[in-house]
Amino acid sequence: MGLSIVILAAGQGTRMRSDLPKVLQLLAGKPLLAHVLECASDLAADDICVVYGHGGEKVKTVFSDSDIRWVLQAEQLGTGHAVQQAMLDIPSGNRVLILAADVPLLQPITLHRLLEKTPDTDMSVLTVDIDDPTGYGRIVRNNVGISRIVEQNDASKDELFLTEINTGVILCPSEWLKNWLTNLSNNNSQGEYYLTDVIAMAVTDGINVHGIKADSSVEVMGINDKKQMAEAERVLQARLVDELMTEGVGFADPGRVDIRGTLSCGKDVFIDVNAVFEGDVHLGDGTKIGPNNLIRDSKLGEGNIIHSNCHIEDASTGSHCEIGPFARLRPGAVIANEVKIGNFVEVKKSTIASGSKVNHLTYIGDAEIGSDVNVGAGTITCNYDGVNKHKTIIGDNASIGSNVNLVAPVSVGKGATIGAGSTISRSVPEGGLTVARAKQKNIEGWVRPNKKEVK
Secondary structure, three states, rough: EEEEEEEEEOOOOHHHOOOOOHHHHHOOOOEHHHHHHEEEEEEEOEEEEEEEEEOOOHHHHHOOOOOEEEEEEOOOOOOHHOOOOOOOOOOOOEEEEEEEEEOOOOOOOHHHHHHHHOOOOOOOEEEOOOOOEEEEEEEEEOOOEEEEEEEHHOOOHHHHHHHHEEEEEEEEHHHHHHHHHHHHHOOOOOOOOOOHHHHHHHOOOOOOOEEEEOOOOOOOOOOHHHHHHHHHHHHHHHHHHHHHHHHOOOOOOOEEEEEEEEEOOOOOOEEEOOEEEEEEEEOOOOOOEEOOOEEEEEEEEEOOOOOOHHHHEEEEEOOOOOOOOOEEOOOOOOOOOOEEEEEEEEHHHHHHHHEEEEEEEEOOOOEEOOOOOEOOOOOOOEEEEEOOOOEEEEEOOOOEOOOOOOOOEEEOOOOEEEOOOOOOOOOOOOOOOOOOOOOOOOOOOOOOOOOOOOO
């Protein structure tokens, strides 16, 4: 039997107090809806449909590259009405799994268990026990399973004491669901068409309704406000770090690392406190990440040492490099093996070959630096003429003195030496010494002016 997945993502999310639709709020660097889609994609469904509403065009734009069937819920008339919009193109022979876009911590293993434990002709609801069920629909059971789900505002005094709640995840045959949805009523305190009312209809029609419990209430927690977002963030970060520690990654403090994307690591990697990883990041074997580093969309080779307070974005390094402290690798920085990038050095859209050193207070932009080059403190590649960017090329074994300006386009030959304080605007030949600075002049009898007193 085929499987269709319907994800409810039409809610406005007013409690978020944000112009951004709730399903686009970021959790571990990804929209809430992205987490649910990733979970759903593990189930090999025939069809994944997202029911959207408030801010829908923004949502569709963010996920424009995804293979999703989009259905608009123009009026917010309840969860039953939302699912009804999605059913038109779902084959009657499929089972339908209904998920919520604001339940991002749900794991594929739980949904696989739900699918495996539910006979094709039956219905299941994913439930969980919580200490304080206020605000949630309560599960009312009979001797064979679930008899109905009652919402908070419609529950009796006795039903309010029930602690087993509906998570919003429902699995049932499409043919039955289509029929039940057409018979929904909005005769309730909210004036909405509740999806949960199909449970009582199923029981009336003699369909077995199973209540399958999730292992943890945390996994099925819904997100309605920024406080719950923060709680979910910590839960997800702990889960991601636990997975990495299982793979052998060491952490100075597992609670003080943020992974906002995908982090893959080799053997013997160590990560110090307050490191933030965004996008797709890979750390090679034996790499050590110091405290207070931000690394985004970058690949670092084996044996690297990243000292504290560095910012690395869309860059790559070879093996056994040393970066920082307080260094910045900007997009397009490609660093080869055994390169040293020191404190307050910025590298942008440049390649630096093996064994070269850029140790202090230097800007390298739009440059090609050969192997075993030493770049002195305060050196700048002057790559921008006010309109266009130009390239600087430095040959192998060159030595660039301190406080040198390399005015691009310019090239420095192999083995060349440039004296400190030089401004180089023409190509430098191989092997020799080049000095380009004004002759020193000492002014006799000059007196430094005094600061005028303000009357």
